Amino acid sequence: MSLTELEIITLIREMAGEPGPGVEVAIGDDAALFHFTGGRVLLTTDSIYEGVHFSLDTFNLSDVGWKAVAAGISDIAAMGGEPSCILLSLAYGRAPESEEVRALIGGVLEMSSSCNCALVGGDVCRSGAGLALTVTVAGTPSQGGPVLRGGANEGDRIGVTGALGGSGAGLFILNNRDDDLRARFPELVESHLRPRPRIQAGRLLAAAGVTAMEDVSDGLAPDLYHICAESEVGCEVEAELVPLSDELLALAGEVGAEPLSWALEGGEDYELIFTAHPGHFNKAINALALHGITAARIGTIKAAGAGCTLLTETGRTDLGGIGYDHFA
Amino acid sequence: MSLTELEIITLIREMAGEPGPGVEVAIGDDAALFHFTGGRVLLTTDSIYEGVHFSLDTFNLSDVGWKAVAAGISDIAAMGGEPSCILLSLAYGRAPESEEVRALIGGVLEMSSSCNCALVGGDVCRSGAGLALTVTVAGTPSQGGPVLRGGANEGDRIGVTGALGGSGAGLFILNNRDDDLRARFPELVESHLRPRPRIQAGRLLAAAGVTAMEDVSDGLAPDLYHICAESEVGCEVEAELVPLSDELLALAGEVGAEPLSWALEGGEDYELIFTAHPGHFNKAINALALHGITAARIGTIKAAGAGCTLLTETGRTDLGGIGYDHFA
Numbered sequence: 149m150s151l152t153e154l155e156i157i158t159l160i161r162e163m164a165g166e167p168g169p170g171v172e173v174a175i176g177d178d179a180a181l182f183h184f185t186g187g188r189v190l191l192t193t194d195s196i197y198e199g200v201h202f203s204l205d206t207f208n209l210s211d212v213g214w215k216a217v218a219a220g221i222s223d224i225a226a227m228g229g230e231p232s233c234i235l236l237s238l239a240y241g242r243a244p245e246s247e248e249v250r251a252l253i254g255g256v257l258e259m260s261s262s263c264n265c266a267l268v269g270g271d272v273c274r275s276g277a278g279l280a281l282t283v284t285v286a287g288t289p290s291q292g293g294p295v296l297r298g299g300a301n302e303g304d305r306i307g308v309t310g311a312l313g314g315s316g317a318g319l320f321i322l323n324n325r326d327d328d329l330r331a332r333f334p335e336l337v338e339s340h341l342r343p344r345p346r347i348q349a350g351r352l353l354a355a356a357g358v359t360a361m362e363d364v365s366d367g368l369a370p371d372l373y374h375i376c377a378e379s380e381v382g383c384e385v386e387a388e389l390v391p392l393s394d395e396l397l398a399l400a401g402e403v404g405a406e407p408l409s410w411a412l413e414g415g416e417d418y419e420l421i422f423t424a425h426p427g428h429f430n431k432a433i434n435a436l437a438l439h440g441i442t443a444a445r446i447g448t449i450k451a452a453g454a455g456c457t458l459l460t461e462t463g464r465t466d467l468g469g470i471g472y473d474h475f476a
Numbered sequence: 477m478s479l480t481e482l483e484i485i486t487l488i489r490e491m492a493g494e495p496g497p498g499v500e501v502a503i504g505d506d507a508a509l510f511h512f513t514g515g516r517v518l519l520t521t522d523s524i525y526e527g528v529h530f531s532l533d534t535f536n537l538s539d540v541g542w543k544a545v546a547a548g549i550s551d552i553a554a555m556g557g558e559p560s561c562i563l564l565s566l567a568y569g570r571a572p573e574s575e576e577v578r579a580l581i582g583g584v585l586e587m588s589s590s591c592n593c594a595l596v597g598g599d600v601c602r603s604g605a606g607l608a609l610t611v612t613v614a615g616t617p618s619q620g621g622p623v624l625r626g627g628a629n630e631g632d633r634i635g636v637t638g639a640l641g642g643s644g645a646g647l648f649i650l651n652n653r654d655d656d657l658r659a660r661f662p663e664l665v666e667s668h669l670r671p672r673p674r675i676q677a678g679r680l681l682a683a684a685g686v687t688a689m690e691d692v693s694d695g696l697a698p699d700l701y702h703i704c705a706e707s708e709v710g711c712e713v714e715a716e717l718v719p720l721s722d723e724l725l726a727l728a729g730e731v732g733a734e735p736l737s738w739a740l741e742g743g744e745d746y747e748l749i750f751t752a753h754p755g756h757f758n759k760a761i762n763a764l765a766l767h768g769i770t771a772a773r774i775g776t777i778k779a780a781g782a783g784c785t786l787l788t789e790t791g792r793t794d795l796g797g798i799g800y801d802h803f804a
Contacts, residue, residue, distance in 0.1 A: 153802040172516065176706060177625050178554040178690055179520035181617060187515035188500065191597060192507035193563040193612050199604040226506040235521040237610045243803035269519060274802040276527040277605035282565045284521050284612040289509060297505050362506055378504060474481040474602040475571035 150243035156272045159246065160236075163253050164267045170232060171266050180269035182233050182286065189232075190287040190294065192223040198241075198278030200474075206322035209248055211341040213255025216281040219365065221263055222345035222418040224287035226363035227294035228354025230347065231265040237282040239275035252279075263347060290354040300360040300379035300423040304449040307433065309349045309419045309441060311393040312368055313407060314339035316414020320405065329403075333395050343418040349441050350420055356432035358422040367415040368446075370471030373456050375421065382454035385447035385467065412458070413471045423449055478571035484600045487574065488564075491581050492595045498560060499594050508597035510561050510614065517560075518615040518622065520551040526569075526606030528802075534650035537576055539669040541583025544609040547693065549591055550673035550746040552615035554691035555622040556682025558675065559593040565610040567603035580607075591675060618682040626706035628688040628751040632777040634711060635761065637677045637747045637769055639721040640696055641735060642667035644742015648733065657731075661723050671746040677769050678748055684760035686750040695743040698799030701784050703749065710782035713775035713795065740786070741799045751777055 151159065160175065167174040173181035196202060196216050207215070217234060224231045236256060260267055265285070318340030321329045330337055346363070353361060360375045368390065376383050392407050400407035411417075424432050429445065436443045447459075456467040479487065488503065495502040501509035524530060524544050535543070545562060552559045564584060588595055593613070646668030649657045658665055674691070681689060688703050696718065704711050720735050728735035739745075752760050757773065764771045775787075784795040 150803065152804045154804075156803070173555075173622060173624060177622075178551040179518040179557070179613075179615070179622070181555075181622055182517055182519060184512065184515045184517055187512045189510055189512055189517055189614065190507040191510060191561070191563055191612070191614060193521070193565045193597065193610065194599045195565040195567055195601055195608075195610060197567060197602070197604045197608075200602045223506040227501075227509075229507070233519070235519055235612065237521045237523040239523055239525060239608075240803070269521070271522045271610075272802065273523055274525070274528045275605070276525045276603070276608065280523075280525075280567075280604065280608065282521065282523060282599075282610035284519070284563065285507075286517065286519060286614070287507070294501060294505075294507070294509055296501060474600065475478065475484070475568070476480045476482075 150245055151249060153272050156244065156249055159249050160253050163257060167268065168266045171268055174268045180235065182268060184232060184288055186288065188289050190224050190227055190229045190289055192220055193282060193284040194220045195280060195282040197280045207341060209251035210255030213252040214259040214342050216283045217256050217259040218343045218345050218418060220283040220285040221265065222363040222365065224285050225345045225347045225350035226361055226420060228290040228350045228361065229287040229294060231263050231285050231287040233266045233268045233286050234260055235284040236267060236270035238270060238272050239280040241275050241278045290351055292354055295354050295358055295361040297360055297362050297375045298378035300375055300381050300449045302381055302449055302451050303426060304359055304423040305426055305429040305445050306383060306385065306421065306423050306447045306449060307429065307443050307445050308391060308421050309346055309436065309443045311391040312364060312417050312419060313392055313396050313410030313414050315343060315416040316410035317396045317399050333399055335395050336399060340416065343416060345418055346420050348439060349436055352435045352439060353420065353422050353432055356435045357428050358424045358432055361420055361422045364417040364419045364421060365415055367413040367471035368421065369412040369467045372421055373467055375423065376456050380452050382450040382452050383447055383456050384450050385458045387458055387460040389444060389446045391444045415472050478573055479577060481600050484577055487577050488581050491585060496594045499596055502596045508563065510596060512560060512616055514616065516617050518552050518555055518557045518617055520548055521610060521612040522548045523608060523610040525608045535669060537579035538583030540607065541580040542587040542670050544611045545584050545587040546671045546673050546746060548611040548613040549593065550691040550693065552613050553673045553675045553678035554689055554748060556618040556678045556689065557615040557622060559591050559613050559615040561594045561596045561614050562588055563612040564595060564598035566598060566600050567608040569603050569606045618679055620682055623682050623686055623689040625688055625690050625703045628703055628707035628709050628777045630709055630777055630779050631754060632687055632751040633754055633757040633773050634713065634749065634751050634775045634777060635757065635771050635773050636719065636749050637674055637764065637771045639719040640692060640745050640747060641720055641724050641738030641742050643671060643744040644738035645724045645727055661727055663723050664727060668744065671744060673746055674748050676767060677764055680763045680767060681748065681750050681760055684763045685756050686752045686760055689748055689750040692745040692747045692749060693743055695741040695799035697740040697795040700749055701795055703751065704784050708780050710778040710780050711775055711784050712778050713786045715786055715788040717772060717774045719772045743800050
C-alpha cells in the first residue's frame with residue numbers, strides 16, 4: 149500500500165530514532181536545531197536525480213540512499229572537516245510503498261550513522277519525474293581551519309588517496325548489465341554503488357598542513373583543474389603515477405578500455421586530491437600510512453602559465469575540458 | 477547560447493558578489509563555511525519542482541527563485557529565528573541560457589538579500605525532467621530558544637498573522653489564465669508568486685512567549701493539525717474569525733468560490749500560526765501591532781480528546797484530513 153506524505157515523514161522519523169549528541173530539535177518541526185561547538189559550520193548540498201545520476205535498473209534503493217549521503221559527506225571530508233548532521237529533501241514521482249521508503253532511508257541511515265552523522269530534518273514532496281534526493285550536510289571544520297581549493301603553490305606536490313577510476317569502471321560494468329563481470333569485479337561495482345567518504349584521511353591531511361584539497365567527484369582531470377583555477381597555478385600530472393587498482397587494470401585489459409580515462413573522467417571515486425609543500429608531503433603520506441590509508445604522489449603544481457597537463461609516454465595532454473560537465 | 481555547468485556556477489558566483497558578515501568560505505569550494513555566533517544553528521531544506529509546485533506558464537523565472545527561497549526562510553521565521561545563509565541546489569532539464577540563469581538567480585538574491593541572508597553555496601546539475609530547486613537555509617534561533625510545534629497547552633489561544641488564503645486565491649487566478657482578474661486582484665497573485673516570510677513577526681512572537689508556532693505552508697487546517705499532533709492537544713477554530721482579505725472575499729463572491737477553503741487548504745501563505753497562554757495572548761498581538769503587523773485570534777486549544785474542529789454557522793467539521801498532501 150502506498151504512503152501519504154505524512155506517513156512517509158512519520159516512517160522516516162521512526163527509522164531515524166532518538167537524536168544523538170548536539171541535536172536539540174530533530175525531525176518533525178519547521179527546522180532542525182543543532183549545536184555546533186565553536187560556531188563555525190561547514191555547509192554543503194548535493195542533489196541526485198533518477199535517470200541522471202542513477203538508474204533503478206542498476207541501483208537498489210538502499211544504494212541510492214547511501215550514495216546520496218556519501219557524496220555530501222565527501223564534500224565535508226574534502227575540507228578536512230567532520231560531518232555532524234544531514235537534512236534530506238526527498239521527492240518521488242509517485243506515492244511510494246512503505247518498503248520502498250524503508251529501503252531508501254535504510255541506505256541513508258546506514259551511511260550517515262557510519263559517519264556518526266544524524267539525520268535531523270528534511271522535506272518530502274512529489275517530483276516532476278522520478279526519484280530525486282537532495283542531501284545537505286553540516287559539519288565542523290578541523291582546528292586548523294578548513295583546507296580550501298585555492299591554497300596550492302608552485303612547486304607543491306600533488307597526491308591522491310586510494311586508487312582512482314574504480315567508480316567509473318563499476319559504472320561500465322553496471323551499464324553493460326554483465327552479471328559475470330559483476331560477480332568477478334565486486335570491488336569496482338561497490339565503489340560505484342557504495343563509495344566511502346574519506347573523513348579520516350581528510351582530517352589527517354588537514355592536520356599535516358596540506359595546502360589545497362578536493363574530493364574526486366567529477367573526475368581527476370576536472371577536480372584537479374578546479375584546484376588549479378582557484379589557486380591560480382598550473383599542474384603536471386604523470387600518467388604512470390595515477391594509482392589504478394589491479395581489478396581496474398584487469399577489467400580494462402579484458403574489455404579493451406583505456407584504464408586511465410576512468411580515473412580522469414569517471415568521477416564519483418570520492419578519494420581526496422591534495423597538494424602539499426615538498427617539505428611536508430611525505431609527512432602527509434606517512435600520517436595516512438599510519439592509519440592504513442594508501443596515498444600516492446601523482447604530479448607537481450606548476451606556474452599558472454604552464455597550464456594543466458598530463459604527461460604520458462606519447463606526450464602531453466591538456467587536462468582542461470576533460471571530465472563530466474552536466475551541460476557541456 | 478546555453479551555458480555549461482561550470483559557466484552556470486561562475487555566473488551565480490559573480491551575481492552573489494562579495495560575501496557578507498559571518499561568511500568565511502562562500503561559493504566555489506567543496507563546502508561553505510559560516511560563523512554562527514553561539515553555535516546553535518537552525519537548519520531547514522525545501523524543494524520545488526516544475527509541474528508540481530510551479531508552472532513556467534504562470535511564474536516567471538525570477539518568481540520561482542524568489543518563492544523557493546521565501547519558503548525556506550519562512551521555516552526559520554516559524555521557529556522565531558533569523559536566517560543567516562542559504563545554499564541552492566539547482567537542476568535544469570536542459571542546458572539553460574545565460575538570461576534564464578540571471579532571471580532565476582536574480583529572484584533568489586532579491587529575496588535572500590531582503591532578509592540579509594547570503595547565498596553561500598550549492599550545486600548545479602541536470603534533472604530528470606524540468607527545473608527543480610532545493611533551498612537549504614541555516615539560521616540563528618532567538619535568545620529564548622526556538623518556538624516549536626509541540627508546546628501548545630489546553631486553554632491557549634490560537635492566533636494567525638495577516639490574512640489567509642491569498643496565495644490559494646492567487647493560484648486560482650493564475651490557473652484560470654484570466655488577465656482581467658489578474659489585473660484587478662494583483663495582491664492575491666503577488667501573495668502566491670512572491671510571498672514574504674514573517675521573520676520580524678516570528679521574532680516578536682518568540683519574545684512574547686508564544687507556546688507553539690508554525691508557518692502556513694500546507695494550509696491552515698493541516699498546519700494547525702501538526703501543532704495539535706505534536707502538542708498532543710485538540711483545537712477549535714471559529715470559521716468567522718479566520719482573517720480573509722477584502723480582495724479574497726470579492727474574488728470569491730465574483731467566481732462563486734468558498735473563500736474559507738482557500739485559507740484552510742490553499743497553503744503557501746507563509747503567515748504564522750501561533751498559540752499563547754490567554755494571559756500572554758494580547759501581549760503578543762500588541763507587540764505585533766506596534767510594528768504594524770496585524771494578527772487575529774481564530775480559536776482555542778482544547779484537550780486531546782476534543783479533536784481538531786472547525787466551528788461554522790452550520791456545525792462542526794474535522795480539520796484532520798483537509799489540506800495538501802503530496803501523495804494523499
